[in-house]
Amino acid sequence: MAFDPQAYRPESTILSLGDPFYDVVEAARFPQTTIKYRNDRAAAEVGLDGLDDESWAAHFGRFEPLPGSLPQPLALRYHGHQFRSYSPDIGDGRGFTFAQLRDRAGRLMDLGTKGSGTTPWSRFGDGRLTLKGAVREVLASEMLEALNVPTSRSLSLIETGETLFREDEPSPTRAAVLVRLSHGHIRIGTFQRLAFERDAQAMRRLVRYVMRELYGEDSDDPVALLTQVVERSARMTAAYLAAGFVHGVLNSDNINVTGESFDYGPWRFAPSWDAGFTAAYFDADGLYAFGRQPEAVHWNVKQLAASLRLITRADPLIHAIDGFAAAYQPAFTQAMLWRLGRRSASPDADCALVQATEAALLATQTSIDQFFFDAFAQPLPDSYGAAWDRVRTLLAAAPPRADRSHDYWAGTPCAMPIDDVEAIWAAIRDADDWAPFHAKIAAIRAMGAALR
Template sequence: MPINPQAYRPASALLDLGPTLSDPVAAADFPETRLRFRNDRAAAEVGLDTLTDAEWTQAFGRFAPLPGTLPQPLALRYHGHQFRQYNPDIGDGRGFTFAQTRDVDDRLMDLGTKGSGTTPYSRSGDGRLTLKGGVREILATEMLEALNVPTSRTLSLIETGERLMRGDEPSPTRSAVLVRLNHGHIRIGSFQRLAYHQDEAGMRALVRYVLTNLYGEDSDDPLRLLDHVVGRTATLAARYMAAGFVHGVLNSDNINVTGESFDYGPWRFAPTWDPGFTAAYFDHAGLYAFGRQPEAIHWDVMQLAASLRLIAESDPLIATLETFAPRYQPQITAALLWRLGVLPCTPEDDRALVQAMERALHASAAPLDRFFFDVFGGTLPDSYGEAWQPFRDALAAYAPRKDRSHRYWQGEPCSMLIDEVEAIWSPIADADDWRALEGKVAAIREMGDALA
């Protein structure tokens, strides 16, 4: 297997936790493996870009072990609050951690799967992923990466030749297995499970694992862990809002302790600045609506703090938890200034600019993607009328952080609304035509280059 010896650095840190966190499992034996997407840009960061397509398919469709890393896949154990209802009967039900490596920045990275078969936590599920679900995850992760949101990255998508029955797609539908790359799959729900079982030794071991391997600290201090998670998740919530992204299912088992977005189901990008916009058809109360996402993520981090009471005092945990809002506010301002393409001024001016922008966006129902495209670099076109004058006046004091010389600015804004997602999927479903997806990924990456 021609793995890049300069860049490939296998790891197996998960094994240090023993059986506390996971169960060894085997991948499904799929009828076929047809490579549909490989992310060589991400693969190069962990030394896997030199694999041939045949070797890639063996690794990420048949799960032949990668050299020097985990000897077999591990399904992670966790609990979680799902729409605020505690569920002790969950875990990796259709995925596992397949391997660990270190990237070019020396970060520990997990290669995790979706649709790789049943595990002890599958319950009545088949452990599979629809091909459409895999395509949607490619689009979500590519778009969020381009928009500066910390996210898992879709490394691979392989079609697996099964016909799946689903209630939310025309069935039978095609099957696939996906591999994602991100900096840890340890969820808040992993800590909730240990607290549920009153496993103090396991909790201390998991705290040390996260601090050592994911935050680079030789510590097992639960307050340090909570402090990191509060900071990272406040940033994640702010970046979601600036991107106009709605995750859809912000349960505590879908929030990892590195503050990276992952596990994309009923996601949407909001067409306008509408706080009540929801992504999941089953979110009848709007619990995870666009404007409620910071609240939802903060509530999930509260569950981490509650779990850490097993090994820490309540008062300092509460004090740390209460720093979420003061950390979120400068992060949302910074994220929106980044999206506007301007450099910060004073904190007071920056807040005033953001408030004027939010008022105008909400009142006008202007298309978000068009607005951020038009205003990038600090100039609002005259076509935006008098209602925008307070924002235009505030914007006049700002210098661009980047010019508009990139060819992206000569075209149209790159968006990812639900109609386009369906339009990209339709030729795949009807004629096995992948050109729309390939073209969209290229367009998203071009936008990312222009914004970066």
Template structure:
């Protein structure tokens, strides 16, 4: 097998947590395995880019174990608040942790699946993923990575030859199995499960595992863990906003304790700066609307703090939570200025600039992607009228952090609104034509290069 001994560094650290944290499971057997997307750019970071297509399909379609890593897939156990209703009857229901590896920087990474078959936590589900759902996740992760949002990366997408029945899209529909590379799949809901069962010993083990393996700290202090999670999730919330991204389902079982976004279902990018914009058709109350995402993420982190009361006193946990707002403000300023191609100047000035941008976007209804494209590292074009005078004046005081010297700036802004997602899927559904999909992935990566 063509694994690079320098780059391929298999791990199985999660097994040290022990049986209470997971169930060993068997992957589904699919009638067909057709490779649709392989992310060699990311595979190179974990020493897997030299695999042939046949070897790739064997590991990520038939889910044969990677040498030196997990001998059997592990479906993780967790609980969670789903739209703020506690559910103790969930866990990995259509995916599992398939392998662990170290990336080029030494971080512990998981290869996790979606659509890989039923587990003890599938309840009444079939454990499968639609091909359209897989395509949507690839598009979401590519776009978010380009926009500087900490995210899982779509590693592989393989069509399985199955026909699936779904209530929310035309059926039967084609099936797929997705593999994603993530900096762990430990969720807030993992801690909630242990608090629910009052399992103090397992909670201590989990806190130590996360601090040592995921944060690189020689500690088992639950307050320190919460402090780190608050920092990472405040940054995540800020970058969602700067990207104009709406996750759609910010339940506590969907919040990774490393602050890395993952698990993309009904996501959308907001066309304009509308705080009430929702992604999920079933989010009738707008709980996870665009403008409420920082609040939603903080609420989830509060559930982590509540779970850690099993090990720590209230006062230091509350003090750690109180830092979220003070961390979010500089994080949103940094994220917006990054997308504007500007170098930050100072907390007060940066915050005022971002507030001016938000006011103008809401007042004018100009597209989010259009504005950031036009404003990146240059003066606003003449067509921006008096509503933009405050923004124009504010941006004049900033130095560009990089030039508009990439060919991307000669075209039009790269966006990923829902109509385009449907337009990308249409030729795949109609005639198995993947050209639009691959062209879009190339365009997203070009945007990322232009902004990086």
């Protein structure tokens, strides 16, 4: 075991919130703990990359406490709107907050789990995670990180040796436990629970905690908190669209108040610029479709405003909520410029380039990944045709932001179509072959290095 003395900074600040916010729980005991993926790059940010495999499995498979951090896992309590229907019967049902640490930048980070066993909020679930679900979450978080989306990172994937039965995928299937590294796990639904219970004292305590520990501000102003969430959520959603990403389940319990995306279930990357493209088979009405994600996140942030009405006046909250559109549009412009590999030239030029790009993507329904690859690597080829003439002209006048000499640009774009995900899983399922999985992670990281 080796903790980096310069980077390992354990915390337990969540305990200051007190018992009403969580339940102390125990992790499940698994038949085995076989490490399949460890994210040493993310672990280095919190001083955990020096752990040997035995210690890694002990902490992230058997959940032995990290020194100086939480003595016991905590299942967080929250409510939430799920597809616009309010549910007071949810909370951490197959996960918990295992530890808290400061990263090298001083941010408070949570180690949260998925598939670690039952809690008081499991209802009729078994508290477990399929191995396929864990693989999908790793792929999503790696891809989003590379595409400049604020996201949790998958820190560890350990196979547990259990057999699971599920109605929505072939069974029996293998099980795993996942650990993610996130900038907090306080959700909009955390505030909704306190509003539902009319607990003004706990609401004020939560506002102070978020402002101090997650935003680094010495304040207890609920309007200031809402303003932060509006701006951070707008940036996250804008980054989703520039990445071509569809989260799939943007319920209020899945919106982190730090503006960091997390919890990847039925996600997909859209093959083309299709506003109606959905990720979840159960989203029959397209509530969380690709083009409706800004609307969905804005709606969720409104629920936070409604919850904060418990401790402050409505007018300033309404004013803060009205700032979502004003925050989203420049965030979307900057996210698209980043994906195009260009720096800002002027507000008018930036807007013209982004509008032309979106219009051409929509009109031609070309591959999102291929187009952005070509736009970043070189001027658009003539094969794109007349629909791209205006984009080509505007790109030529936009200042590039990065070196195009990286080896990545000599190849083909790294993408994450659903067929690739299924092929990676099939190799694991049929032959326990993890080579395609690790090859994809390497390709994603090479793309991320090139884009930076």
